[in-house]
């Protein structure tokens with residue numbers, strides 16, 4: 484990590500810990516976190532638990548994120564949630580373009596760019612996810628894929644001047660227990676930072692780039708020690724307070 488960028492540890496609960504168990508997890512995190520010592524700690528519960536988890540965390544240093552949003556401010560979009568609705572429910576961040584959204588729900592670079600712009604214009608901080616599949620990596624296309632996904636949101640990020648983050652999440656590392664090595668992560672993060680620098684050095688310097696994909700307490704330190712890894716987007720290990728807080732502690736030490 485680079486000391487000029489505050490580390491971010493974000494927990495993506497996915498379709499787990501709705502309602503009551505989400506509130507219990509949030510209460511444990513709040514009780515046991517203590518002083519986050521400069522680490523931005525975020526949890527992303529399912530939509531139905533957002534307001535309750537936000538209330539549980541009110542006044543604590545833990546921020547809340549949505550896992551997705553619709554790009555339109557309102558309208559006839561059955562089953563969808565707007566940026567303003569997320570804010571109203573207490574979210575200050577939102578995950579955009581997670582690979583599960585891209586692969587299972589048909590999100591494209593264009594829709595991810597629209598959602599990113601919508602989040603920023605409503606004052607939400609997007610965490611935009613990019614990442615290659617195993618097939619793409621094996622075909623030597625990692626940089627092509629990741630950089631073109633990131634390029635799609637560059638204009639929105641540069642134009643807003645707001646707070647945002649990128650997350651590099653290799654699809655083959657998500658939920659598989661097979662994390663990218665520190666060297667593999669750093670190689671991609673450095674390329675992403677160089678891409679941001681083509682738009683502006685300030686954008687490159689100020690954009691946190693998180694790593695996600697099987698981050699656990701025992702591999703977090705090595706990943707977070709990389710110069711261009713500014714935090715982690717954590718799935719499975721964020722469902723358990725002790726594991727998630729051990730990753731936050733690794734960010735303190737990095």
Ligand code: PGA
Pocket residue numbers: 495652656657658659660695696697698716717718719720
């Ligand atoms: P994982 O998920 O930590 O369970 O691999 C990461 C993510 O999908 O954000």
